[in-house]
Structure formats: structure tokens, C-alpha cells
Amino acid sequence: MRLRRTMLYLPGNNPNMLLRGHLFAPDGLILDLEDAVAVREKDAARILVRDVLKRGEFGSCEVTVRINGLDTEYWRKDLEMLVPLGRLDGVRAPKVDDAATVRRLDEALSEIEEKAGIEVGRTKIFCLLETAKGIFNTYDIATASPRVAAVIPGGEDLTADLRTNRSPEGTELEGIRRSVIVAARAAGVDALDTVFPRITDDEGLKRETEFIKQLGFDGKSVIHPNQIPIIHEVFTPSEKEIERAQKIVAAAKEAAERGLGAVQVDGRMVDAPVVKRALFTLTRAGLLEEGTEHA
Amino acid sequence: MPKNILGREIPEFIEGYGKTQPFMGASARKPEGNRAGPKLRATFSDRTSKLVPDLKAAIAASGLKSGMTVSFHHHLRNGDYVVNAVIDACAEMGIRDLTLFPTALFGVHKKLIEHIKSGVIRRIMGSVNGPIGQMVSEGGMDVPVVLRSHGGRPRAVVSGDVKIDVAFIAAPTADAYGNICGSQGKSACGSLGYAFTDAMYADCVVAVTDNLVPFPAAPVSIPQYYVDIVAVMDSIGDPAGIVSGTTRITRDPLRLLISKYASRLIEASPYFKDGISFQTGAGGISLAVTAFMKEAMKKRGVRGSFGLGGITGYFVDLLKEGYVEKLMDVQSFDLEAVKSIAENPNHIEISADWYANPWNAGTAVNMLDVVILGATEMDRDFNVNVNTEADGALLHGIGGHQDTAAGAKLTIISQPLLRGRIPCVVDKVYSVTTPGEVVDALVTEYGVTINPRRQDLIDACKEAGNVPLVSMDELIARAHEMCGPSDPVETEDRIIGVIEWRDGTVIDVVRQLKKK
Numbered sequence: 001m002r003l004r005r006t007m008l009y010l011p012g013n014n015p016n017m018l019l020r021g022h023l024f025a026p027d028g029l030i031l032d033l034e035d036a037v038a039v040r041e042k043d044a045a046r047i048l049v050r051d052v053l054k055r056g057e058f059g060s061c062e063v064t065v066r067i068n069g070l071d072t073e074y075w076r077k078d079l080e081m082l083v084p085l086g087r088l089d090g091v092r093a094p095k096v097d098d099a100a101t102v103r104r105l106d107e108a109l110s111e112i113e114e115k116a117g118i119e120v121g122r123t124k125i126f127c128l129l130e131t132a133k134g135i136f137n138t139y140d141i142a143t144a145s146p147r148v149a150a151v152i153p154g155g156e157d158l159t160a161d162l163r164t165n166r167s168p169e170g171t172e173l174e175g176i177r178r179s180v181i182v183a184a185r186a187a188g189v190d191a192l193d194t195v196f197p198r199i200t201d202d203e204g205l206k207r208e209t210e211f212i213k214q215l216g217f218d219g220k221s222v223i224h225p226n227q228i229p230i231i232h233e234v235f236t237p238s239e240k241e242i243e244r245a246q247k248i249v250a251a252a253k254e255a256a257e258r259g260l261g262a263v264q265v266d267g268r269m270v271d272a273p274v275v276k277r278a279l280f281t282l283t284r285a286g287l288l289e290e291g292t293e294h295a
Numbered sequence: 296m297p298k299n300i301l302g303r304e305i306p307e308f309i310e311g312y313g314k315t316q317p318f319m320g321a322s323a324r325k326p327e328g329n330r331a332g333p334k335l336r337a338t339f340s341d342r343t344s345k346l347v348p349d350l351k352a353a354i355a356a357s358g359l360k361s362g363m364t365v366s367f368h369h370h371l372r373n374g375d376y377v378v379n380a381v382i383d384a385c386a387e388m389g390i391r392d393l394t395l396f397p398t399a400l401f402g403v404h405k406k407l408i409e410h411i412k413s414g415v416i417r418r419i420m421g422s423v424n425g426p427i428g429q430m431v432s433e434g435g436m437d438v439p440v441v442l443r444s445h446g447g448r449p450r451a452v453v454s455g456d457v458k459i460d461v462a463f464i465a466a467p468t469a470d471a472y473g474n475i476c477g478s479q480g481k482s483a484c485g486s487l488g489y490a491f492t493d494a495m496y497a498d499c500v501v502a503v504t505d506n507l508v509p510f511p512a513a514p515v516s517i518p519q520y521y522v523d524i525v526a527v528m529d530s531i532g533d534p535a536g537i538v539s540g541t542t543r544i545t546r547d548p549l550r551l552l553i554s555k556y557a558s559r560l561i562e563a564s565p566y567f568k569d570g571i572s573f574q575t576g577a578g579g580i581s582l583a584v585t586a587f588m589k590e591a592m593k594k595r596g597v598r599g600s601f602g603l604g605g606i607t608g609y610f611v612d613l614l615k616e617g618y619v620e621k622l623m624d625v626q627s628f629d630l631e632a633v634k635s636i637a638e639n640p641n642h643i644e645i646s647a648d649w650y651a652n653p654w655n656a657g658t659a660v661n662m663l664d665v666v667i668l669g670a671t672e673m674d675r676d677f678n679v680n681v682n683t684e685a686d687g688a689l690l691h692g693i694g695g696h697q698d699t700a701a702g703a704k705l706t707i708i709s710q711p712l713l714r715g716r717i718p719c720v721v722d723k724v725y726s727v728t729t730p731g732e733v734v735d736a737l738v739t740e741y742g743v744t745i746n747p748r749r750q751d752l753i754d755a756c757k758e759a760g761n762v763p764l765v766s767m768d769e770l771i772a773r774a775h776e777m778c779g780p781s782d783p784v785e786t787e788d789r790i791i792g793v794i795e796w797r798d799g800t801v802i803d804v805v806r807q808l809k810k811k
Contacts, residue, residue: 016713019777023552023740200546225548 002062003027003283004150004190005219005235006228009066011036012045018052021061024225028062033078034069034094042074046081053087064126066092070101079108083123084116090124090149095157097133099144106145121147126192130154131161135176142187150190152221153180155197166197168204170211181216190218199224209234237285245278245285252278301678301727303803311418311438312793318802321701321733326654331455334498336523345525346471350384350503353526354461357499361391362417363460366497368490369399370465370477370626374536377465377503379406380528386410392417396459398448398489398647399692400427403536411436420457421448422682422692423792431791432688434807440689440792442682445625446651446658446698447797449492454654456799462497464490464522465531469504470512473522477644478514478627478637480506482532485627485636486606487516491646494521505531514637516644539629544586544609545579549711549740554580556762557667557709557738558587562595563759564705564752566664569597572619573665574604574699580709581667582609592618603659604650604666604695606642611635614642623659625650625695651698653797660695660702668696670708670737672724675767677731677746679708680724682794685717687784687808689792693728697797700733705752712739717781718774720767725784727803728794741765741773785809 007028010021013036021029031052037045049065065082068074070093082088093105105125113120125147129135135153142151153176159165164172177193184191193212196205209220209231220231237245248265252275255263262271282288296304299317308314316324347353359365365385367378378397385393395407395416405426410416418438423431431440443451451457464487467480475494477487482505494500494517501524502517511519545551557580561567573588575581586609592599599619602610606624608631613619622642627633635642650659660666671691672680679700684690700706710719719739735752737744742763745753756762785808792805 020549020740024548226546226551 003219004062004192005284006222006231007062007064007192007219008222008225008228009036009195012049012065013037013041015048015052018048019055019057021225022057022059024228025059026061026222026225026228027219028064028089029058030064030066030092030221032066033074034066042068046074046078050081050085053082053085056087062089063087064090064092064124066094066128069094070104071095076108079112083109083112084118086116086118086122088123090126092126092128092152094128095130095134096127096141097131098137099140102127102141102144102148106147109147123147124149126150126152128152128154129180130157132158134158135179138180138183139187142184142189148187148189150192150218151180151184151187152192153177153194155194158194168198170208177212177215177217185216191216193217193220195221195223196227197223199227202226202230205230206234235284237281241281242285242287245281246287248275248278249282299801301676301730301802303727305801305804306790309439309790309793309804312441312790315793316800318730318796318800321730321796322653322798324798324800326454330453331458331496333496344471345473345523346507347524347526350380350526350528351388353501353503353524354381354384354388354390356524357461357501359385359390359461359499361389361393364394364396364458366396366459366462366493367398368464368487368493369397369401370484370487370489371482371532371537372484373401373403374482374533375401375403375465376528376530376532377463378404381463381503382407382410382415386413386415391415394418394420396457397421398445399694400424422694424690424692428689432805432808433810434787434789434791436791439790439804442689442693442792442794444651444693444697444795444797445489445647445695446653446660447693447795447799449646449648449652450654450797451795451799452492452496453648453652454799459493459497461499461501462490462493463501463503464494464517466502466504466517467531468506468508468512469502469522469525470508470510470519471525472510473500473502473519473525474510474512474515475502475504475517475522476512476514477516478633480504482506482530482534482537483633483637484532484537485633486624486644488625488645488650489647490517492648499523501526503528503531505529538627538633544583547579550580551583552740553709553711553738554583554587556743557584557707558591559759559762560707560736560738560743560752560756561588561665561705562591563755563762564665565755566705567591567595567597570600571597571664572599572601572603572662573667574602574663574695574703575667576605578669580669582607584667584709585609585613589613589618601662603663604699606632606636608632611642614639623650651695651702651797653698653701658698658702660698663699663703665705665707666699666703667707667709668700670710670719672719672721673708673710673734673737674721674724674731675771677734677737677767678724678727679729679731679734680726681728682792683726683805685725685781687725687786687805689805693794697729697733700729701797706733706735707738708734708736709738712741712770712774713777716778718778720771720774722771726794726805730796730802737767737770739765739770741770744770
């Protein structure tokens with residue numbers, strides 16, 4: 001289970017940030033070739049991102065690139081230059097409206113991976129849902145390819161498409177966030193929340209993160225390194241939660257050793273989903289190695 | 296050419312400086328003989344006012360003549376009007392060949408360049424930066440500048456290395472009999488710490504004020520028995536340049552990261568316990584370290600003893616909230632600090648001599664546990680350069696760097712690895728300001744680099760488990776890889792700057808830049 005509490009956008013034309021973003025220890029990095037880069041700088045940024053990927057120093061971050069939209073002339077060049085390096089964990093695709101877009105991307109990725117001799121399917125897809133149509137099709141998008149790792153509702157573009165704007169309370173995104181969660185869970189992919197744009201409003205960020213965590217989101221996109229510790233803190237389980245999770249995992253282990261299906265902890269039935277959630281809690285608390293498999 | 300203990304070539308005699316004493320180690324030089332002293336003077340009851348009509352009258356009455364040494368303090372920082380006004384007046388009065396002996400100069404003093412060119416100022420003993428630094432670096436002065444630390448300067452005065460003929464003391468408040476106060480008046484600057492030694496050792500002391508109050512002024516920073524003449528100006532400075540508003544903690548994520556690592560290093564060290572004392576200054580990183588330390592002190596119930604050096608509102612809050620018992624203030628940086636020093640008896644005004652002079656019976660830095668400092672470069676031997684930039688030009692003064700590094704038990708340099716494409720770690724620093732023997736750690740965004748002679752700190756950090764350690768070799772290799780090699784600075788043989796260690800020995804010299 002990969003932690004995706006924070007995925008930090010790094011402008012693809014800024015070597016300083018591209019080289020040092022991982023030092024802030026987000027769970028993931030998004031090297032951005034889309035909105036952060038002006039049209040006349042697209043080629044230069046792509047080359048820069050290639051060189052940074054070749055250097056390959058990203059700590060323990062999951063490394064993704066936000067490619068240009070599939071409605072532009074750049075996205076294929078982005079993939080052709082960067083995917084063959086074998087360093088990318090995924091691509092973040094902007095303005096995904098429907099399942100067909102995901103399938104086009106999937107096919108292109110497979111072709112490039114095969115040609116480059118890297119494992120086909122290695123490059124995951126992160127879908128940005130930035131239109132009403134995209135939100136409406138969330139489940140179809142999330143299930144259009146086994147590569148889809150997460151769906152992410154957009155902020156500014158989406159609210160514009162909805163003919164509203166972003167408010168501090170997030171009223172306009174509330175229903176969308178709930179529907180994205182349901183679709184993501186139904187499809188078995190992560191739900192990642194949109195960025196919090198007011199970079200000096202630490203309290204506001206904390207409130208919004210608490211809210212989306214309660215809805216069930218796995219994390220948030222991040223546009224400033226100072227947002228990372230605040231979000232991590234919200235997502236870090238409390239002492240009480242950790243203690244309970246440890247009890248559940250221990251009980252489940254014991255039950256497995258004794259050949260039992262389910263056990264009780266503190267008078268509550270513990271079955272597979274509860275154990276899974278407990279393991280997840282321990283992962284978030286940093287007490288479990290990422291990717292640890294449990295029966 | 297003879298070399299000092301760090302291998303720096305120091306001529307035995309430097310034109311315009313004199314015979315040199317090579318640096319022999321941080322505390323190797325022992326003084327001999329007695330303190331120097333100013334001229335004796337007597338004042339009787341027939342003289343009850345020292346007030347003169349204006350600056351020119353003050354200069355005339357002081358007996359200042361061509362070739363003499365004049366001193367100034369820098370408490371009015373970039374708002375100061377006094378240095379320029381006094382030198383302008385000297386120029387108009389035909390006084391030339393002055394030695395300028397300021398505690399520091401600021402951007403506002405770039406006007407002095409015309410007086411250097413015209414020969415009113417022949418020599419500067421003190422930090423030169425900005426345009427004056429550039430001019431000196433390119434050979435614009437006939438006599439080398441002498442750089443001294445905040446402790447080295449009073450040492451030079453009390454030992455007689457430097458004789459001050461006339462000290463001009465900008466006084467935010469004064470009475471006509473010469474009692475001076477720094478914390479009151481429209482140009483209030485708080486502590487007058489850097490002016491004390493000049494007041495005590497100059498042959499003539501002139502207070503220059505824009506807030507003349509009835510005798511006796513109170514509270515008193517510098518008392519009447521040191522002051523010979525009082526002159527009034529309309530304004531001695533621009534308040535906006537004297538003190539800053541509320542000093543805010545940086546939001547630069549890189550600097551915050553470095554601060555977090557520095558704070559963890561302090562927390563892991565043996566000094567993080569009740570009674571800890573620290574100096575962190577007012578820079579972006581320093582202030583953030585203080586904020587992180589405060590959190591850690593709160594969490595672990597640690598109470599500090601004193602905060603030292605340049606004081607900000609953030610330190611005032613630490614005092615109010617009981618995280619430290621006392622503030623020892625040689626320089627007040629913001630309005631909160633100015634207000635506090637005027638009102639709070641636990642906020643103590645100290646002189647530069649008290650703060651940092653190695654040649655007295657005990658200086659404040661000796662009691663310091665932790666200091667956070669900056670640098671332009673640092674090398675494999677942990678030698679630090681704060682005076683010259685990567686291009687070899689004089690850019691910064693020493694400040695309290697040498698003194699606090701020598702005094703503190705834990706000396707931390709915090710600096711991003713790269714500024715643009717200029718790395719802060721190099722094989723060999725261009726100029727040495729502070730020797731590696733008194734520097735314990737460097738903190739960059741890549742982690743904490745500890746001087747190998749502090750194995751105890753390395754062990755403590757490993758035990759703490761949350762301090763990323765990176766060796767100097769790794770750090771330099773990384774810098775090389777990211778930035779590539781830099782061209783060496785090309786210089787002439789001529790020496791344009793002498794960097795003294797705080798004990799008056801020469802730790803390094805700075806040579807004139809070759810014309811490009």
C-alpha cells in the first residue's frame with residue numbers, strides 16, 4: 001500500500017526545485033510540464049525534466065510527471081522522452097473526461113514501454129478530473145485501465161466548468177468530493193484531493209485536510225513545501241488509533257497461526273477488512289514498511 | 296612568504312598596516328602589559344553645559360585635525376545620518392586623511408565614496424560592504440582596510456592597537472551634560488552596546504542627538520563623565536532604517552528545512568537542558584531555529600538561562616514567556632526589542648567589550664552554549680569565510696562571528712548548499728574569517744555535517760535518530776557534481792584588506808582583484 005498523503009508539484013522549468021523537491025519528504029512528486037510551463041518553454045522543460053529523471057535522486061518519493069493534455073501536441077513527446085528512462089512511477093494526465101482518453105494513454109504507454117524494454121504496465125496513471133464530464137465519468141475512468149492509480153478532482157478548472165468559483169468553505173466541491181470517493185473506492189483506486197491554493201493559510205489548510213480525510217481521501221496535491229508537514233500531521237494516526245491497530249494486527253496474526261478465521265478485539269469482531277484498515281493505519285504512522293504484504 | 300598556522304601567506308609587514316602577528320590558534324595569543332587609556336581631562340563646576348551650536352562647532356571644539364582617527368557606532372544601521380553628516384562637515388572644514396573607525400558601515404554610507412576619492416578619508420578600519428567593498432576590492436583605497444570582529448574591535452582599543460581621537464556617538468536621547476540613552480526618543484535604537492568602548496577610550500567624545508532632554512536624562516546608557524561635547528542635529532536617523540517592524544519567521548521552505556535540522560541537532564546535543572543559553576541573531580534561518588527550539592523546549596519542559604547578541608521581538612517573547620531568564624543585548628533589532636530594553640530589568644544592555652572582547656576578565660560569549668551563524672563558504676577543514684564573496688570581493692563584516700564561534704560550546708553554521716549555482720562548501724575557502732577549530736557543524740538542506748573532531752556530537756545525533764548526517768566529503772562531492780568547477784579568483788599581489796582574528800593576529804589577507 002503506497003502512501004499518497006502529499007504529492008508535491010514541482011515546476012518543470014525550475015531546476016532548483018526539481019533537484020531539491022524530494023528534500024521536503026512528500027510522499028510523491030509531480031514534475032509539472034503542463035500549467036507551470038509556458039508554451040514556448042515546453043521543449044526546454046521536457047529536456048530539463050529528462051535530465052533530472054536521469055539523475056534519479058528522489059529519496060523515497062513516488063515520482064510522476066504531469067504531462068500535457070491529450071488534446072495538445074505535446075503529450076506524446078512528453079511520454080516518448082521520459083517513460084523510456086524507466087524512472088517514472090506514473091504520469092498525471094490533465095483534463096481526463098472519459099474512459100477513451102485513459103485507454104489512448106494506456107495504449108501509448110504500453111507501446112513506449114515495450115519499445116524501451118521496460119516492464120509493460122509499470123507506469124501508472126493518475127487522472128485529473130477537471131470538467132463536469134470527467135467527474136460524471138469517474139468510475140468509468142478509474143476502471144478504464146489497470147494502470148489507473150488514483151483519481152483527483154480538479155480545483156480551479158472544475159469550478160469554472162461548473163460555472164462557479166472556489167470559496168474558502170469549499171461548498172462547490174463538497175458533493176463532488178463525496179462522489180469521487182465513492183467511485184474511487186468502487187473502482188479500487190486512490191482518491192486524492194485537489195490543491196489548497198492559499199499557501200500562507202496554514203489553519204485553512206489544516207481544516208480542509210481534516211475534512212477530506214474524514215470523507216475518506218488518501219491525500220492531497222501540494223503546491224508549496226510548507227504544506228507538507230501540516231497535511232502529514234493530519235494524516236498521522238493518533239496514539240490511540242495506533243494502539244488499537246497494533247492490537248488488531250497482533251490478534252489477527254495470532255488467529256492466523258491458530259487457523260482461526262475471525263477473532264474479537266475489545267468486544268468487536270475483527271475480520272479481514274478491519275485488519276486491512278489497521279495495517280493501513282500502521283503504514284500511515286510509519287510503523288510498517290511500505291508495501292509489506294500481510295495475509 | 297611566511298604562513299600562519301592555517302597555511303595562509305601573511306607578509307611580515309603590510310604597507311599601511313604595519314608589522315603583522317600571524318594567527319597561531321584560537322586562544323594562543325596572551326596579552327602583555329596594561330590597558331591603554333584616553334587623555335585625562337578635568338571638568339569643574341564652572342562648566343555645566345557641554346552643548347555647542349552645531350556639528351561643525353562640535354568638530355572644532357573636539358580638536359579634530361587632519362590625519363586623526365574618528366569612530367562611530369552602527370546602532371542606527373541603514374537609517375544613520377550621523378556618519379555622513381560628520382564626514383561632510385569635516386570635508387567642508389578642510390580636514391583630510393582621516394582614519395574612519397566605525398563598528399560597521401551600511402548601504403546608506405555609500406556616500407563616503409566621494410570622500411574617499413577626494414582624500415578626506417584615507418583609511419577605514421572596519422567592515423566594508425556593498426559599493427564601498429567593491430571599490431576597496433578593486434584597489435580604490437591606498438591603505439588596506441582592517442577587518443575586526445565585534446570583540447576584536449574593543450580589544451584593539453583597550454590594548455592600544457587603535458587610538459581613537461574623537462568618538463562621535465549618535466545619541467537617540469541626551470541631556471546637555473552628556474548623559475546618553477539609546478532606548479528613548481524618535482530615533483530610539485535600544486542598546487548602545489557598540490558605543491561604550493569608544494566612549495571610555497576616545498580622547499574626545501561627542502554626543503550627537505536629535506532629542507535633547509533636561510538634565511539628568513534617564514535611563515542612562517553612557518554617563519556624562521565620558522562625554523565631552525553635546526551637539527544637536529534635526530534628525531540623527533530615519534526610524535524606518537534604524538529598527539525593523541515585527542521580525543517575521545521565514546516562510547522559505549528550504550530555510551525552514553535547514554532550521555528544522557539545526558534545531559534537531561541542538562536538541563540531540565548535550566546542551567539541550569535546563570539553563571541552555573543561545574544566540575541566533577536575526578537572519579531568516581536563525582529566527583526559525585529559535586521557533587523550532589521553542590517548540591522543543593516546550594515539549595521537553597526545558598528552561599533556558601539567557602539569549603545573547605542582537606535581540607529581536609522573538610527573543611523578547613521568549614523572555615516574557617519564561618523560556619529564557621535574561622536577555623543580554625548588544626544590539627536591538629526591532630521595535631519590540633527597543634521597548635523591552637527600556638522597560639524590562641531582565642533585558643540587559645551590554646557593551647561589545649562585555650559581549651565579546653577576548654582580552655578582559657571574562658566575556659559573555661564564554662558562557663554561551665549554542666550559536667547559529669551564517670557563512671559565504673566553508674571548507675574541508677571547517678574554516679569559514681564570511682568576508683569575501685565567491686568573486687573575491689569584500690562583502691560582509693565579521694560581526695560577532697569569530698567571538699561567538701570561539702566562545703560557544705556548539706557552533707553551528709547554517710546555509711543552503713547552493714546560492715544560485717554557487718556552493719557554500721569548497722575545498723579551500725578564499726579567505727578565512729573563523730578557523731575550523733572553533734566550528735562544530737554545518738547544516739544544509741541535505742542534512743547535518745559535523746566536524747570530525749566532535750565525535751561526541753556525531754554519536755549524539757545517531758542516537759537521536761532524526762538528524763540526517765552527511766559528511767563534508769559527500770557534501771563537497773555533491774556540490775561539485777551539481778555546480779561543476781568554479782574559476783579561481785584572479786588577484787594582484789597588493790593587499791587591500793587584513794582580516795584579524797579577535798586577538799589581533801592576522802588570520803588572512805585579501806588581495807586586490809585583477810581588472811577584468
